Amino acid sequence: xxxxxxxxxxxxxxxxxxxxxxxxxxxxxxxxxxxxxxxxxxxxxxxxxxxxxxxxxxxxxxxxxxxxxxxxxxxxxxxxxxxxxxxxxxxxxxxxxxxxxxxxxxxxxxxxxxxxxxxxxxxxxxxxxxxxxxxxxxxxxxxxxxxxxxxxxxxxxxxxxxxxxxxxxxxxxxxxxxxxxxxxxxxxxxxxxxxxxxxxxxxxxxxxxxxxxxxxxxxxxxxxxxxxxxxxxxxxxxxxxxxxxxxxx
Amino acid sequence: xxxxxxxxxxxxxxxxxxxxxxxxxxxxxxxxxxxxxxxxxxxxxxxxxxxxxxxxxxxxxxxxxxxxxxxxxxxxxxxxxxxxxxxxxxxxxxxxxxxxxxxxxxxxxxxxxxxxxxxxxxxxxxxxxxxxxxxxxxxxxxxxxxxxxxxxxxxxxxxxxxxxxxxx
Numbered sequence: 001x002x003x004x005x006x007x008x009x010x011x012x013x014x015x016x017x018x019x020x021x022x023x024x025x026x027x028x029x030x031x032x033x034x035x036x037x038x039x040x041x042x043x044x045x046x047x048x049x050x051x052x053x054x055x056x057x058x059x060x061x062x063x064x065x066x067x068x069x070x071x072x073x074x075x076x077x078x079x080x081x082x083x084x085x086x087x088x089x090x091x092x093x094x095x096x097x098x099x100x101x102x103x104x105x106x107x108x109x110x111x112x113x114x115x116x117x118x119x120x121x122x123x124x125x126x127x128x129x130x131x132x133x134x135x136x137x138x139x140x141x142x143x144x145x146x147x148x149x150x151x152x153x154x155x156x157x158x159x160x161x162x163x164x165x166x167x168x169x170x171x172x173x174x175x176x177x178x179x180x181x182x183x184x185x186x187x188x189x190x191x192x193x194x195x196x197x198x199x200x201x202x203x204x205x206x207x208x209x210x211x212x213x214x215x216x217x218x219x220x221x222x223x224x225x226x227x228x229x230x231x232x233x234x235x236x237x238x239x240x241x242x243x244x245x246x247x248x249x
Numbered sequence: 250x251x252x253x254x255x256x257x258x259x260x261x262x263x264x265x266x267x268x269x270x271x272x273x274x275x276x277x278x279x280x281x282x283x284x285x286x287x288x289x290x291x292x293x294x295x296x297x298x299x300x301x302x303x304x305x306x307x308x309x310x311x312x313x314x315x316x317x318x319x320x321x322x323x324x325x326x327x328x329x330x331x332x333x334x335x336x337x338x339x340x341x342x343x344x345x346x347x348x349x350x351x352x353x354x355x356x357x358x359x360x361x362x363x364x365x366x367x368x369x370x371x372x373x374x375x376x377x378x379x380x381x382x383x384x385x386x387x388x389x390x391x392x393x394x395x396x397x398x399x400x401x402x403x404x405x406x407x408x409x410x411x412x413x414x415x416x417x
Contacts (some may be wrong), residue, residue, distance in 0.1 A: 009250070066288065090277075112252065
């Protein structure tokens with residue numbers, strides 16, 4: 001069991017807590033979430049409290065992150081999307097820091113848990129659906145009919161669109177989970193090779209481990225970015241049904 | 250896969266929702282307003298600065314045009330003044346020349362007249378003096394041998410000879 005590349009994903013409760021029949025025991029993943037919340041909070045509040053016209057390093061970092069998310073929102077949803085800024089920015093920062101912290105050896109990648117990514121995906125997709133119905137009423141069902149579809153194609157198009165809609169949360173959840181899991185499995189396998197190879201040949205897989213770790217940092221960013229962009233796109237779709245209202249792009 | 254061990258799901262979901270909600274609240278309350286405000290402020294500041302720079306540039310351009318026009322006008326004016334001055338100098342020169350020539354003519358005429366006059370006077374004087382001297386010399390030479398009649402006749406002869414030579 002120790003040698004399994006999936007070993008790093010195992011969880012062990014070290015404090016059993018039950019809340020009205022609900023098991024909310026503490027484990028490594030939970031602690032990592034707390035660490036992420038603490039880190040992001042300290043970083044962003046410190047960056048936000050500087051308020052200098054010419055920013056320092058920390059303020060610059062915070063502003064780059066915020067401006068980056070703002071850019072994503074403005075690109076995909078237009079100016080109206082800024083009302084979702086706190087939610088989307090928090091989502092991005094949470095996922096990004098979960099991904100990054102997981103790369104520290106000995107820590108735990110929260111986003112490699114399918115249930116964690118699934119909750120985010122369901123919340124995002126659920127929100128887009130609820131918002132769509134609130135904003136557009138029954139007309140929101142039109143999202144299942146691409147604009148310009150001839151009537152006789154409807155029996156074909158509606159099921160296809162329905163499937164594509166339902167695939168959204170699943171793909172959202174699986175993409176992040178699979179990327180994180182795969183990256184760590186590769187790292188684990190390479191490191192296992194390095195250890196078992198000994199000094200003579202082991203340096204080669206070890207060098208690959210280091211290189212992969214660098215690549216994983218990039219993937220951590222990219223996956224957080226993709227998750228955020230898709231969130232914006234789904235929310236934007238619900239917001240501007242078929243671009244019926246003026247869309248930024 | 251360990252990720253599909255469902256007995257961790259409830260705790261993960263619970264703590265994820267709690268953590269996320271807490272993070273959202275904290276950032277929404279304490280972090281984002283500040284950062285967004287600073288970003289907007291800076292954006293505004295940059296925009297204002299650019300606008301101002303644009304304003305200054307157009308103003309500078311306008312001023313440059315003004316100055317160029319003024320410079321052109323001034324140089325034209327200077328040219329005009331120079332031309333007028335040259336013309337005036339030329340005129341003055343010509344006038345002076347004419348005046349000086351006339352003056353010189355006049356002075357020359359005066360001088361000629363005066364010289365003539367002086368010459369005539371001098372001749373007259375010489376004539377009188379010569380007569381007297383001749384008379385005196387003659388008187389001394391012939392004092393004893395000539396009588397009064399001879400005396401007079403000789404004098405007249407001498408005078409005539411003198412007159413003839415002076416008239417010439």
